[in-house]
Amino acid sequence: GEDVEQSLFLSVREGDSSVINCTYTDSSSTYLYWYKQEPGAGLQLLTYIFSNMDMKQDQRLTVLLNKKDKHLSLRIADTQTGDSAIYFCAETEEYGNKLVFGAGTILRVKS
Amino acid sequence: EPEVTQTPSHQVTQMGQEVILRCVPISNHLYFYWYRQILGQKVEFLVSFYNNEISEKSEIFDDQFSVERPDGSNFTLKIRSTKLEDSAMYFCASSGLQGATDTQYFGPGTRLTVL
Numbered sequence: 001g002e003d004v005e006q007s008l009f010l011s012v013r014e015g016d017s018s019v020i021n022c023t024y025t026d027s028s029s030t031y032l033y034w035y036k037q038e039p040g041a042g043l044q045l046l047t048y049i050f051s052n053m054d055m056k057q058d059q060r061l062t063v064l065l066n067k068k069d070k071h072l073s074l075r076i077a078d079t080q081t082g083d084s085a086i087y088f089c090a091e092t093e094e095y096g097n098k099l100v101f102g103a104g105t106i107l108r109v110k111s
Numbered sequence: 112e113p114e115v116t117q118t119p120s121h122q123v124t125q126m127g128q129e130v131i132l133r134c135v136p137i138s139n140h141l142y143f144y145w146y147r148q149i150l151g152q153k154v155e156f157l158v159s160f161y162n163n164e165i166s167e168k169s170e171i172f173d174d175q176f177s178v179e180r181p182d183g184s185n186f187t188l189k190i191r192s193t194k195l196e197d198s199a200m201y202f203c204a205s206s207g208l209q210g211a212t213d214t215q216y217f218g219p220g221t222r223l224t225v226l
Binding site for chain 2: 031033048088098099102
């Protein structure tokens with residue numbers, strides 16, 4: 001079945017770049033997403049990428065997709081303390097279908 | 112900005128009791144979902160709902176669970192006879208018209224504690 005894996009923890013200094021990695025198994029994945037969860041809050045959509053794209057940039061966020069290796073990464077430039085949260089990678093085969101989530105990466109930003 | 116809302120934020124219940132978790136999806140959305148996250152575990156899909164019927168459900172979504180859209184705005188998840196292992200954060204999500212830019216937007220969640 002589908003599976004999404006992420007590293008569990010990342011610690012960076014304020015101002016540095018953060019790179020959060022994700023791998024997935026389903027070659028039918030069409031849409032890939034990054035969600036952010038702050039303590040006690042819901043899942044906030046950060047960005048998404050379609051499987052026919054290699055890269056997407058949105059302000060401080062850059063998403064890279066290597067479809068051959070089924071590897072997705074989220075780069076946060078100039079990381080701020082407010083970026084401290086859990087970041088979830090998720091994929092779906094088709095629009096309107098279920099999302100399959102990774103376990104989440106805890107990002108800790110040290111000032 | 113439109114958002115998905117959920118009530119209550121926290122529900123405590125005794126094992127064997129029925130609970131109803133409520134969600135108000137974004138108003139022009141057509142697809143509705145429930146997910147859950149047991150403490151320390153992954154967010155898991157429960158069920159999706161479209162055109163007034165279940166379109167997909169997971170193995171977790173057994174006969175104890177049901178969903179309903181009783182009116183034009185609410186989307187509910189009912190657990191008929193709660194078990195200890197139903198304790199989790201339950202997230203509602205909705206997505207809009209089919210199209211390349213639409214994605215699932217999540218509510219803040221309801222924390223369900225079964226004693």
